[in-house]
Amino acid sequence: MLAAFAFDHGLxxxxxxxxxxxxxxxxxxxPQEAGGVIDQEGRYHACSSIAADKIAHFEIxxxxxxxxxxxxxxxxxxxHCSSEDEQGKIVPPQDCPSAQDMRSQMDWAVPWGISLVTExxxxxxxxxxxxVERPxxxxxxxxxxxxxxxxxxxxxxxxxxxxxxxxxxxEPDWWAPHEGEPPLDLYAQGFEQAGFVRVDRGRDSILAGDCFICSVRSPVLNHAGVxxxxxxxxxxxxxxxxxRDPAAVWRPKLDFLVRHRDLPEDFVCSEL
Incomplete structure (x- = not known):
């Protein structure tokens, strides 16, 4: 049986x-994926899948x-289910949502749960x-x-x-190149859409609320922090x-900074 999860949302x-x-x-x-819904009275209703590949996907x-x-x-x-690869090796279930899972959850705007299933x-x-309550x-x-x-x-x-x-x-590995496709560059392409603007400051003039974007073992920007x-x-x-880590450790990567356009420069960050 797989280990329990670290944060209990209470659901x-x-x-x-x-x-x-x-x-x-x-x-x-x-080994097929399975799913269903919880109604407003808290009852579970198993549903059939209309996915073309019922091993790798579930769709109601x-x-x-x-x-x-x-x-x-x-x-x-x-x-999400464990599977067997071409060499007969057991592949554990994916322990995070796929892009389609995220898209469907956003469309329905209700809590979305995924169980990991093995034999x-x-x-x-x-x-x-x-x-869903956040940790x-x-x-x-x-x-x-x-x-x-x-x-x-x-x-x-x-x-x-x-x-x-x-x-x-x-997707979990969106920054990785796939055969015939370039890696996605979600941070570089999406920070303006998320309301951020690039700021030019000296490395010793960073303000609370500035966000850094950098690359960690990736051909594109794939990591961020505040x-x-x-x-x-x-x-x-x-x-x-x-x-929390010392900014000095990451200072070589802090030359790409963004800040949300609605965050004033005199913002005082509360202690975490």
Whole structure:
């Protein structure tokens, strides 16, 4: 059985009977993905998949969703499954949302849960979406598309500065080149759309709220963080917990700075 997740959003306990029903459904369907919806009364309804590839994807027809729970579900659940590669090696289930998962969650705007399923059973789901309680800024575990460096930048602006910035649909390895396709450059292409403008400052003149964008083992910019004052940055590296680090350690990478257009330059950052 896979390990439990670090942050408890409270939804697994709130919908315990529905979650357990989903886990049983997902375990029975393995190695195919399975899913369903939780209605406004907290009941789980298993749904059939209309995905062309039911091993790698799950998709619910809107008509079935409306038939089982009305116009708007309280939450949507599905599974990611372990698989076997061409050499017979077991590939663990993807423990983060795909770009399509993120897109669908944004479209429905309800909590979205994903259980990880192996031959041994299903985990409690992890939850994501702006309708789901967020963990503390410091010490959160890493999950791409849920709790990653961009998620931390978004949450800092919402919780500390009172500024909403949009989320962006992204695959777990969006910065990696794929055969026949160039790597995406989401930070360079998206920071203006998110409300940021580039600022030119000396490395010793950084202001609280300035955000750095840099490259970490990537051909494109793929990491970001926030300068929070006192010589510290707040950021979240893959495979680690979100943390405050000395800005001096990252100073060689701090020459690409952006700042949200709605954040005044005299903003005073509250202590984290």
């Amino acid at each position: 697994n306990d709130r919908w315990r009977a529905a979650v357990d029903a989903h886990k049983a459904h997902a375990a029975e369907a393995w 027809h809107e008509d079935e969703m409306e038939a089982v729970c009305g116009h708007r579900p309280a939450a949507i659940l599905h599974s 041994g059973g299903a985990t409690d789901p992890f939850w994501f979406g702006d309708q 503390a800024l410091l010490g959160r575990s890493f999950r791409h598309g849920v709790d990653d460096c961009y998620s931390l930048v978004r949450d800092w602006h919402r919780q500390v500065a009172g500024i909403e910035i949009p989320d962006f649909v992204r 300068y929070i004052g006192g010589g510290l940055i707040l950021h979240h590296l893959a495979g680690m917990c979100s943390a």
